[in-house]
Amino acid sequence: MIELLPICGLPSHSAALRPAVRAFVREYCERVPLEARARSWMDFDADFSRALARRGWVGLTLPKQYGGAGLDAFSRFVVIEELLGSSAPVAAHWIADRQSGPLILRFGTEAQKRFFLPRICRAEAFFCIGMSEPQSGSDLASVRTRATRSASGWRLNGQKIWTTNAHRSHYMIALVRTSGGPEDRHKGLSQLIVDLAAPGVSVRQIRDLTGDAHFNEVFFDDVELGEDALIGGEGAGWEQVTAELAFERSGPERFYSSIALFDLWLAYLRARGGADTATRELAGRVLARLMALRAMSVSVTAMLARGDSPVVAAALVKDLGTELEQFIPHALAESLGREPGQPIPDGLAQALAYVTQICPTYSLRGGTREILRGVIARGLGLR
Amino acid sequence: MDSLLHDALDRLLAAASPPGTVREIEAGGTPQALWRQIVDSGLADAMVEEARGGGGARLDDAFSLFALCGRHALPLPLAHTLAVRSLCARTGVEAPNGPIAIAPHPVASADGALLCRHVPYGRVAQWVVVYQDSPAAGAAARLLPVGVENCRDTGIHGSLQAHLRWSAPPSSGVVLAAPLPWLDIAAAITAAQMAGAMEAVLALTLRYAAERSQFGRPIGSFQAIQQQLAVLAELSMATRIAAELGCREAAPGVPDPLLAAAAKATAAEAAGTVASIAHAVHAAIGITEEYDLQLFTRRLLEWRTDYGAAGFWQRRLGDALLASSASSTLEFMLPALFPGAAPGPASDDSQPGDPT
Numbered sequence: 001m002i003e004l005l006p007i008c009g010l011p012s013h014s015a016a017l018r019p020a021v022r023a024f025v026r027e028y029c030e031r032v033p034l035e036a037r038a039r040s041w042m043d044f045d046a047d048f049s050r051a052l053a054r055r056g057w058v059g060l061t062l063p064k065q066y067g068g069a070g071l072d073a074f075s076r077f078v079v080i081e082e083l084l085g086s087s088a089p090v091a092a093h094w095i096a097d098r099q100s101g102p103l104i105l106r107f108g109t110e111a112q113k114r115f116f117l118p119r120i121c122r123a124e125a126f127f128c129i130g131m132s133e134p135q136s137g138s139d140l141a142s143v144r145t146r147a148t149r150s151a152s153g154w155r156l157n158g159q160k161i162w163t164t165n166a167h168r169s170h171y172m173i174a175l176v177r178t179s180g181g182p183e184d185r186h187k188g189l190s191q192l193i194v195d196l197a198a199p200g201v202s203v204r205q206i207r208d209l210t211g212d213a214h215f216n217e218v219f220f221d222d223v224e225l226g227e228d229a230l231i232g233g234e235g236a237g238w239e240q241v242t243a244e245l246a247f248e249r250s251g252p253e254r255f256y257s258s259i260a261l262f263d264l265w266l267a268y269l270r271a272r273g274g275a276d277t278a279t280r281e282l283a284g285r286v287l288a289r290l291m292a293l294r295a296m297s298v299s300v301t302a303m304l305a306r307g308d309s310p311v312v313a314a315a316l317v318k319d320l321g322t323e324l325e326q327f328i329p330h331a332l333a334e335s336l337g338r339e340p341g342q343p344i345p346d347g348l349a350q351a352l353a354y355v356t357q358i359c360p361t362y363s364l365r366g367g368t369r370e371i372l373r374g375v376i377a378r379g380l381g382l383r
Numbered sequence: 384m385d386s387l388l389h390d391a392l393d394r395l396l397a398a399a400s401p402p403g404t405v406r407e408i409e410a411g412g413t414p415q416a417l418w419r420q421i422v423d424s425g426l427a428d429a430m431v432e433e434a435r436g437g438g439g440a441r442l443d444d445a446f447s448l449f450a451l452c453g454r455h456a457l458p459l460p461l462a463h464t465l466a467v468r469s470l471c472a473r474t475g476v477e478a479p480n481g482p483i484a485i486a487p488h489p490v491a492s493a494d495g496a497l498l499c500r501h502v503p504y505g506r507v508a509q510w511v512v513v514y515q516d517s518p519a520a521g522a523a524a525r526l527l528p529v530g531v532e533n534c535r536d537t538g539i540h541g542s543l544q545a546h547l548r549w550s551a552p553p554s555s556g557v558v559l560a561a562p563l564p565w566l567d568i569a570a571a572i573t574a575a576q577m578a579g580a581m582e583a584v585l586a587l588t589l590r591y592a593a594e595r596s597q598f599g600r601p602i603g604s605f606q607a608i609q610q611q612l613a614v615l616a617e618l619s620m621a622t623r624i625a626a627e628l629g630c631r632e633a634a635p636g637v638p639d640p641l642l643a644a645a646a647k648a649t650a651a652e653a654a655g656t657v658a659s660i661a662h663a664v665h666a667a668i669g670i671t672e673e674y675d676l677q678l679f680t681r682r683l684l685e686w687r688t689d690y691g692a693a694g695f696w697q698r699r700l701g702d703a704l705l706a707s708s709a710s711s712t713l714e715f716m717l718p719a720l721f722p723g724a725a726p727g728p729a730s731d732d733s734q735p736g737d738p739t
Contacts, residue, residue, distance in 0.1 A: 004620075004623075005620055005624055007624060007627050007628065022714075026710075029710075085711055085712070085713030085714070086711055086713070256713075259711070259712055259713070262712060266712070269705060270705060275701075275705060277694075277698065279701075280698045280701035280702055280705065281693075281694045281697040281698050281701055282697075282701065283697075283700070283705055284644075284648065284696070284697030284698055284699065284701030284703075284704065285648065285693070285697045285700075285701075286712075287645070287700045287701065287704050288625070288645040288648040288649050288652070288696070288697060288700055289621075289649070290712065291625065291642075291645045291649075291716065291720045291721075292621045292624055292628075292645070292649050293621070294716070294721070295624045295625070295628060295721075296620065296621065296624055299624070316613075316616065316620060319613070319617060320621055370606075370610065372613075373610045373613035373614070374606070374610075374613075376616055376617070377603075377609035377610070377612060377613050379616075380613070381589070381593070382589070382592065382593070382603040382604065382608075382609050382612060383603075383604065
């Protein structure tokens with residue numbers, strides 16, 4: 001059976017962080033209206049990330065000797081919950097903070113830690129994730145991008161795709177094949193840190209249906225990388241990626257992505273007054289589901305803090321959470337459209353359109369719904 | 384402490400209330416022998432303070448006991464009785480012997496009769512808490528004896544519900560003067576029972592998916608089945624954690640009203656899907672009388688609407704959210720649903736149960 005999710009609290013040292021983070025975020029929110037924050041953690045603002053870093057809230061789980069705050073997973077939960085709860089623009093440092101930093105800390109050499117971690121904590125080194133390829137989506141083990149030994153280290157050839165913010169990042173941690181062929185599946189894969197400014201790397205943006213361009217194609221054409229580009233063990237890429245995904249799947253970013261839209265809708269209802277029965281129920285329905293998800297997410301955070309790798313529980317939180325994130329725009333559209341004569345404020349209508357259009361990605365990024373349910377089924381002993 | 388009580392009740396119910404006994408009582412058999420075993424075990428006073436000779440379980444601890452009543456499809460209102468006996472003891476009232484039900488929404492009719500329709504466990508209870516519904520202030524209530532003359536069958540197959548009717552306002556019974564939020568209490572209990580029943584449904588369905596073979600392999604090895612079972616597990620886990628939060632004590636023996644609302648809303652919203660998936664995976668065998676699944680899915684679907692379906696409780700939550708002036712849902716949710724998590728005095732490390 002899968003792990004039970006016991007209710008647990010955030011310890012006081014982490015809860016004590018909340019007021020300062022909230023005050024910091026509120027200052028930003030006073031300048032940027034809610035409708036401009038509908039992109040949630042997809043919104044990229046390097047200045048915001050650096051200001052956050054100056055407060056010590058980027059890379060805060062990394063040890064002090066590498067520039068971090070030496071705090072635990074609970075503390076990070078509080079900080080990112082405050083950021084996401086107000087839909088602050090965290091995309092610039094998000095990947096480095098969530099997974100690249102912890103990955104380098106866990107698997108990196110001393111030199112790699114000394115080089116990268118302080119830069120991450122100062123929000124000077126932004127990272128992207130090089131997993132998907134044109135022929136490797138859910139079947140991640142089939143990646144074809146290949147690094148071969150060269151005189152000075154590694155030579156990289158291949159292509160990544162759907163790489164969020166590659167065009168604005170400094171480094172990619174790429175899952176590549178370093179030995180064998182696609183038939184070897186999980187064997188022969190390694191992770192490399194790719195300097196995106198290196199000769200032979202080219203990045204092409206992909207515009208999406210909302211008009212944004214955060215996705216990219218990234219091409220590697222005889223890119224020469226040093227010996228120290230390898231992160232972790234040669235051939236250990238699959239195990240490292242799996243551990244990374246547990247961090248990626250259970251956090252508040254899996255249920256707060258549509259919260260700016262929901263808050264805009266609440267503000268509209270409050271200003272109008274006199275919500276009907278169905279509307280009141282819808283508000284409560286979202287709130288009840290948020291409560292359960294948050295409790296589950298804190299529970300998974302406790303497992304991560306203990307050093308466990310709760311792969312199944314994390315998949316469970318992500319699947320339920322993204323379902324809520326996708327439920328919100330569709331339910332709100334239905335609710336707002338129930339009275340066609342009632343004017344909808346522009347900001348609310350724009351946020352609704354944006355979230356409705358982009359929300360299919362919520363259950364794609366970080367593992368599709370179907371893959372996650374397969375992970376859960378494995379946890380249930382079915383496969 | 385709570386895990387000792389939990390283990391004791393789990394063992395007792397496994398031995399004293401197996402599916403065969405559940406079926407006999409549902410078919411009209413007397414529950415007296417089963418109730419006697421529960422009373423003899425001392426567990427009926429599990430929530431009475433230790434100073435008064437009880438087990439000292441707080442509502443938070445009692446969650447797992449309520450869930451066990453659902454896990455074993457216990458055909459008696461033990462969970463309700465635990466709560467009522469502890470509230471009686473706290474308010475200095477001598478609780479009567481026998482299983483106690485809680486009647487939702489009593490109605491006084493024009494001819495002076497008192498009618499409580501569809502009372503959960505009305506058929507097997509000896510006493511019932513009847514209160515006037517005024518959730519804001521809580522309500523004074525009375526414990527009325529239930530005799531055959533008060534009890535009318537609902538016509539629902541296998542259900543332990545009854546319509547209860549007193550032709551004149553009864554003068555007998557025990558007065559519970561202290562105003563208590565009976566509906567919240569019953570909702571929290573029901574959500575916990577539903578969490579337990581969902582665990583039973585999940586366990587049965589997983590076992591069946593592993594045992595049943597078609598096309599030469601266990602049906603659980605097919606992705607179409609695996610995807611559904613994953614959803615069943617998700618809803619069961621979400622219900623469990625919400626129901627556990629729903630038993631957070633706001634005052635001795637009384638749940639936090641918004642947490643109880645979220646618990647019942649979550650359980651009720653999940654119940655239909657959970658039952659549907661379980662039956663779909665089981666196919667025809669699942670709807671037979673002799674297979675145990677029906678003991679749990681019938682309960683789940685009945686409990687879904689007892690004391691208010693999802694919409695009723697969602698409305699309470701929605702009203703609280705809409706009435707607040709918080710600048711974000713998070714700002715509302717933390718103090719309202721995770722007391723102790725909001726900015727302000729730091730919470731205490733030493734409270735492992737703190738849901739912040």
